[in-house]
Amino acid sequence: MDHTSSLGLSRISLQNMFMNFTKGLIVTALVQFVLLIRCCNSIDSITTDQAIRDGEVLVSNGEVFELGFFSPGKSTNRYVGIWYKRDKEKTVVWVANRDDPINETSGVLSIGAHGNLILYARNQSNITLWSTKSNVSISSSSTPDPKYKAQLLDTGNLVLVEQDNQKVTWQSFDYLTHTVLPLMKLGINKRTGFKWFLTSWKSEDDPGTGSYTYAIDPNGAPQIILYNGNVRYWRTGRWWWSDVPVVLATSFSNSTFLNNQDEVTVTWDLLNSSISTRIVVDYSGTIQQFNWYEQDLGWNQIWSGPTDRCDYYGRCGAFGYCDSESINVFECKCLPGFQPKLPDEWNMRNASSGCVRKLKSCKNGEGFIKLVKVMVPDTSWARVDMNLSWKACEQQCLRDCSCLAYTISSNAPIIGCMTWYGKLVDTKNFADGDQDLYLRVDALELGILFY
Numbered sequence: 001m002d003h004t005s006s007l008g009l010s011r012i013s014l015q016n017m018f019m020n021f022t023k024g025l026i027v028t029a030l031v032q033f034v035l036l037i038r039c040c041n042s043i044d045s046i047t048t049d050q051a052i053r054d055g056e057v058l059v060s061n062g063e064v065f066e067l068g069f070f071s072p073g074k075s076t077n078r079y080v081g082i083w084y085k086r087d088k089e090k091t092v093v094w095v096a097n098r099d100d101p102i103n104e105t106s107g108v109l110s111i112g113a114h115g116n117l118i119l120y121a122r123n124q125s126n127i128t129l130w131s132t133k134s135n136v137s138i139s140s141s142s143t144p145d146p147k148y149k150a151q152l153l154d155t156g157n158l159v160l161v162e163q164d165n166q167k168v169t170w171q172s173f174d175y176l177t178h179t180v181l182p183l184m185k186l187g188i189n190k191r192t193g194f195k196w197f198l199t200s201w202k203s204e205d206d207p208g209t210g211s212y213t214y215a216i217d218p219n220g221a222p223q224i225i226l227y228n229g230n231v232r233y234w235r236t237g238r239w240w241w242s243d244v245p246v247v248l249a250t251s252f253s254n255s256t257f258l259n260n261q262d263e264v265t266v267t268w269d270l271l272n273s274s275i276s277t278r279i280v281v282d283y284s285g286t287i288q289q290f291n292w293y294e295q296d297l298g299w300n301q302i303w304s305g306p307t308d309r310c311d312y313y314g315r316c317g318a319f320g321y322c323d324s325e326s327i328n329v330f331e332c333k334c335l336p337g338f339q340p341k342l343p344d345e346w347n348m349r350n351a352s353s354g355c356v357r358k359l360k361s362c363k364n365g366e367g368f369i370k371l372v373k374v375m376v377p378d379t380s381w382a383r384v385d386m387n388l389s390w391k392a393c394e395q396q397c398l399r400d401c402s403c404l405a406y407t408i409s410s411n412a413p414i415i416g417c418m419t420w421y422g423k424l425v426d427t428k429n430f431a432d433g434d435q436d437l438y439l440r441v442d443a444l445e446l447g448i449l450f451y
């Protein structure tokens with residue numbers, strides 16, 4: 001029995017040897033093939049058994065974006081990021097481990113057992129420094145060991161896909177860092193409370209979470225606001241009538257605003273594939289948009305903000321009005337019917353205490369003064385009623401003693417009425433604008449102005 005068994009064994013061993021030999025050939029061929037792929041046709045994805053080490057990259061299929069390890073500015077820390085492939089400067093648009101740097105080059109990005117991307121450093125005891133937190137529940141999966149693929153798309157989106165059913169379980173576009181790219185969303189998922197917003201880096205050398213955020217405030221009429229910490233820093237001047245889906249287009253892009261039961265979001269899309277564009281909030285609190293046309297050698301800034309004295313949020317306090325047109329004149333005024341709360345301070349060109357109403361009266365012959373071409377006050381304190389006529393809007397404001405001002409939609413066919421309560425903050429002139437503000441004033445003030 002032993003003999004047969006040992007014979008059997010040795011036959012098996014021989015067979016194994018042969019199979020191992022052929023396997024070896026195949027493996028060698030495969031390795032060479034893989035090396036060949038790695039060398040000349042870069043890969044755009046890794047699967048459950050593969051990894052990206054520091055020095056290796058993923059390149060999106062159309063060679064638009066590249067993912068790999070980098071050190072920003074003067075830093076020697078290593079981060080996993082995504083940048084434009086053709087950009088010699090490696091302008092980074094997304095960072096994975098922004099607050100968890102690796103201090104040397106032993107980083108490895110791979111897909112862990114639970115279908116999440118994990119980043120660890122071989123030299124830091126293999127501790128996971130960063131990982132995606134996708135909502136994959138292992139038990140609910142049909143196969144016992146589902147395979148995942150992490151793929152870098154030409155849009156700049158890194159997606160984690162369950163291979164059996166092509167379900168996207170995580171995407172970098174949901175975790176914005178300091179850059180908005182076309183097809184990313186800004187806004188809020190009303191069902192889950194999940195927010196899409198930008199956060200600046202800490203400095204040029206540190207992509208860690210900085211203090212400036214760029215987000216949609218859904219209150220009143222939704223608007224995009226730049227915050228420093230929790231404090232409003234700049235209103236972009238973009239706001240929307242609630243509930244009305246809006247598509248806006250420029251020569252090369254269109255944006256869609258949605259406000260329904262599920263979400264309040266704005267998405268932005270490119271209409272010309274030969275243009276690259278990105279909006280960045282930098283560590284000093286400046287927002288800039290850059291374009292790169294096919295024929296260009298690099299990025300061109302097309303706008304930035306905040307730019308002038310009146311851009312800083314609430315520059316002239318509550319009920320103030322900011323006008324930076326005249327260079328040598330104090331930019332702050334009080335709205336008609338209001339006067340400085342603290343005249344001494346105001347005369348020292350400090351408007352932070354704002355203005356107060358001269359006369360307080362209600363239902364005593366008040367009317368409205370029209371301020372033309374203004375950026376309307378912070379719309380968080382506004383109420384929006386759609387389908388009200390101009391007259392009905394005015395009546396609605398007059399009826400309520402706490403109503404301070406109103407404006408109506410200037411772009412037909414949307415008929416909107418917006419009324420303000422509480423306070424009017426961050427009102428300023430906006431020469432390029434087409435919105436007028438109707439400010440409620442008492443009869444006497446109307447008299448002063450018109451006679």
Ligand SMILES: *[C@@H]1O[C@H](CO)[C@@H](O)[C@H](O)[C@H]1NC(C)=O
Pocket residue numbers: 103104124
């Ligand atoms: C990197 O950080 C680890 C702790 O996370 C530390 O033990 C190690 O000494 C650091 N290495 C260098 C080169 O600073």
Ligand SMILES: *[C@@H]1O[C@H](CO)[C@@H](O)[C@H](O)[C@H]1NC(C)=O
Pocket residue numbers: 104105106123
């Ligand atoms: C890991 O650390 C050792 C010594 O601490 C160092 O010699 C080696 O270069 C490091 N490896 C990498 C990949 O950084």
Ligand SMILES: *[C@@H]1O[C@H](CO)[C@@H](O)[C@H](O)[C@H]1NC(C)=O
Pocket residue numbers: 135192194
């Ligand atoms: C993931 O699951 C948690 C817990 O069930 C939930 O709170 C969260 O909203 C989910 N996230 C997403 C993006 O679905």
Ligand SMILES: *[C@@H]1O[C@H](CO)[C@@H](O)[C@H](O)[C@H]1NC(C)=O
Pocket residue numbers: 247254255256267268269
């Ligand atoms: C932009 O316009 C195209 C074509 O009209 C449309 O298919 C796409 O959905 C729009 N994208 C956005 C974000 O509005």
Ligand SMILES: *[C@@H]1O[C@H](CO)[C@@H](O)[C@H](O)[C@H]1NC(C)=O
Pocket residue numbers: 272273274275293294295
């Ligand atoms: C797209 O942009 C390129 C480069 O600026 C321009 O030459 C081309 O006319 C544009 N195409 C369209 C359809 O606007």
Ligand SMILES: *[C@@H]1O[C@H](CO)[C@@H](O)[C@H](O)[C@H]1NC(C)=O
Pocket residue numbers: 345350351352353
């Ligand atoms: C303006 O006045 C406020 C007090 O009302 C004060 O806190 C602030 O420092 C003053 N600003 C300047 C620039 O003097």
Ligand SMILES: *[C@@H]1O[C@H](CO)[C@@H](O)[C@H](O)[C@H]1NC(C)=O
Pocket residue numbers: 243386387
């Ligand atoms: C406004 O009126 C139009 C047509 O009368 C109607 O289709 C639409 O639903 C109304 N919108 C709102 C917000 O009431």
